[in-house]
Amino acid sequence: MVGMDVIDVRDITFRYNDKPVFRKIHFSIGKGEVFCLLGPNGCGKTTLLDCILGILKPEQGRIMVQGEDLSSCSSRHIPRSMAYVPQNHESTFPYTVTDMVLMGRAAHIPFFSTPGAEDHQIAQMALEQVGMANMAERPFTMLSGGERQLVIIARALAQRTPVIVMDEPTAHLDFRHEFIVLETIMNLVRSQNLAVIMATHFPNHAFYFESRDIPTRVALLHKGHFLSVGGPREVLTPDSIRTVYDIDTNIITFDNNGTSQRHVIPVKGETT
Numbered sequence: 279m280v281g282m283d284v285i286d287v288r289d290i291t292f293r294y295n296d297k298p299v300f301r302k303i304h305f306s307i308g309k310g311e312v313f314c315l316l317g318p319n320g321c322g323k324t325t326l327l328d329c330i331l332g333i334l335k336p337e338q339g340r341i342m343v344q345g346e347d348l349s350s351c352s353s354r355h356i357p358r359s360m361a362y363v364p365q366n367h368e369s370t371f372p373y374t375v376t377d378m379v380l381m382g383r384a385a386h387i388p389f390f391s392t393p394g395a396e397d398h399q400i401a402q403m404a405l406e407q408v409g410m411a412n413m414a415e416r417p418f419t420m421l422s423g424g425e426r427q428l429v430i431i432a433r434a435l436a437q438r439t440p441v442i443v444m445d446e447p448t449a450h451l452d453f454r455h456e457f458i459v460l461e462t463i464m465n466l467v468r469s470q471n472l473a474v475i476m477a478t479h480f481p482n483h484a485f486y487f488e489s490r491d492i493p494t495r496v497a498l499l500h501k502g503h504f505l506s507v508g509g510p511r512e513v514l515t516p517d518s519i520r521t522v523y524d525i526d527t528n529i530i531t532f533d534n535n536g537t538s539q540r541h542v543i544p545v546k547g548e549t550t
Contacts, residue, residue, distance in 0.1 A: 282308055282309070283306040283307065283308050283342075284307065284308060284309055284343070284344055284359075284440045284441050284473050285306060285307045285330065285341070285342070285343060285360075285441055285473065285475065286306040286341070286342040287303060287304060287305050287306065287330065287339070287341050287342075288304060288339050288340045288341070288342065289302050289303070289304050289338065289339040289340075290302075290303050290304075290329060290336040290338065290339030290340070290341060291303075291336060291337045291338040291339055292322075292325060292326075292329055292334065292336050292337055293337055298502055299322040299325050299502065300322045300325070300326060300499065300502045300503060301502050301503060302339075302503060303326060303339070303503070303504060304339075304504075305495075305497060305504070305507060307441070307473045307475060307495075308473060309440055309471045309472065309473050310467060310468075310471045310472070310473070310493060311467070311473055311474070311492075311493045311494070311495065312463070312467055312474045312476060312484075312487045312492055312493070312494045312495075313473075313474070313475045313476070313494075313495050313496075313497070314476050314477075314478055314483060314484040314487075314494065314495070314496045314497070314510075315327075315475065315476065315477040315478070315497050315499060316477075316478060316479070316481060316484070316496060316497065316498050316499065316522070317498060317499035317500060317522060318522065318523060321499045321500065321501075322499060322502070323445075323477040323499060324445055324477065326477075326499070327443055327445050327475070327477055329341065330348075330360070330443060330475065331356070331360060331362055331443055332348050332351065332356045335349070343356070343359045343360065343441075344359055344440070354385050357384070357385035357437060357439070358385050358386070358437070358438075358439060359439055359440065359441060360439050360441045360442070360443055361382065361433075361434035361435070361437040361439045361441070361442045361443070362434065362442075362443050362444075362445075363427075363430050363431055363434050363442060363443070363444040363445070363447050364430070364445050365445050365446045365447070365449040365450070366423065366426070366427070366449065366450055371419075372417035372418065372419045372420075373417070373418050373419075374414070374415050374416065374417060374418065375405065375410065375413045375414050375415070375416050375417075375418055375421070375429050376398070376401055376402075376405070376414045376415065377418075378418045378429050378430075378433055379401040379404055379405060379429060379432045379433045379436050380393045380397060380398070380401050380436070381433055382401070382404070382432075382433035382434060382435070382436030382437045383397040383400065383401065383436055383437070385437065386437075386438070397436075400436050400438065401432075401436050402414070404432040404433070404435040404436040405429075405432050407432065407435060407462075407465075407466065408428045408429075408431050408432045408435070408462050409428065409458075409462070410425065410428050410429055410432060413425065413429075422455070423450055423451055423452075423455065424451050424452060424454070424455025424456075424458060424459070425455075427447060427448075427451060427455065427459055428455075428458070428459065428462065431447070431459070431462060431463075431466075435466070440472065440473060441472070441473045441474075441475065442466075442472055442473070442474050442475075443474075443475045443476075444463075444474060444475065444476040444477065445477050446477055446478055446479065447459055447463070447476065447478075448460065448478070448480070448483070449479075460483065460486055460487075463476070463487075464486075464487060464490050464492055467487075467492055468490075468492065481496075481510075481514045481519065481542045482541055482542055484496045484510040484514060485510050485514070485539060485540040485541060485542070486539070487510075488509070488510045488511070488540075489534065489537055489538065489539035489540070490537075494509065494510055495507065495508060495509060495510075495513075496508065496509070496510050496513040496514060497513075498513060498518055498522050499522075500521060500522045505518060505521060505522060506518055510540070511540065514529070514540075514542065515529070516528070516529060519542065525544050525545075525546065526544070526545050526546040527542050527543060527544050527545060528542075528543045528545055529541070529542055529543070530543060
């Protein structure tokens with residue numbers, strides 16, 4: 279069940295030097311909800327996520343995190359409110375999987391201290407939640423791309439935040455691991471009432487969550503503003519997809535073990 283808003287983005291505008299990236303972006307997200315941010319390469323999805331995470335500062339507008347203005351939050355308060363899962367994570371030092379997950383406890387550990395028994399217990403629980411407990415002592419550098427992404431999600435879970443921000447979490451994954459990551463996100467939203475903000479290139483991800491009865495909303499970022507915001511069935515139409523991606527599509531509906539599920543099928547691009 280969706281709870282009170284944990285992130286409230288109020289009319290934010292951002293530009294690099296004199297180049298506007300987006301303007302007057304407004305949305306909110308509550309616990310137990312997935313918010314999918316869609317748009318083509320270079321439209322500003324990652325920049326918007328960086329503003330939400332406090333990495334970049336909007337030129338105008340406000341971002342409220344659990345009722346507090348992000349601009350007034352301390353550097354230790356933000357990682358206690360939001361966790362981040364990047365597209366990919368490279369590590370040259372062979373940290374163990376457990377060590378990588380324990381890094382998610384940094385905001386909860388006093389300066390000059392080391393992780394305690396409770397931190398190790400939380401890390402172990404996070405690995406169990408993503409199905410990676412059997413890899414706990416394996417070097418992170420020895421994992422596949424999909425396994426690494428699950429460990430990074432476990433690290434985010436170890437932060438014990440109400441919000442997880444994900445930037446294309448299935449990028450570069452094979453078909454099997456893409457599905458595993460989506461299933462993991464679904465289970466975590468459902469079991470822990472998390473709020474997930476997820477930038478993705480794939481409209482079908484939103485339809486996937488919707489078909490599993492996960493409260494899901496979609497925002498289409500187009501030419502610096504949201505073309506449309508709402509449920510996947512209302513927002514993801516052939517017309518809106520054509521406007522944003524310059525391709526023609528069909529949207530099919532099929533039965534998946536008694537559940538109706540939608541799927542976007544591209545049929546013609548602008549160069550064909």
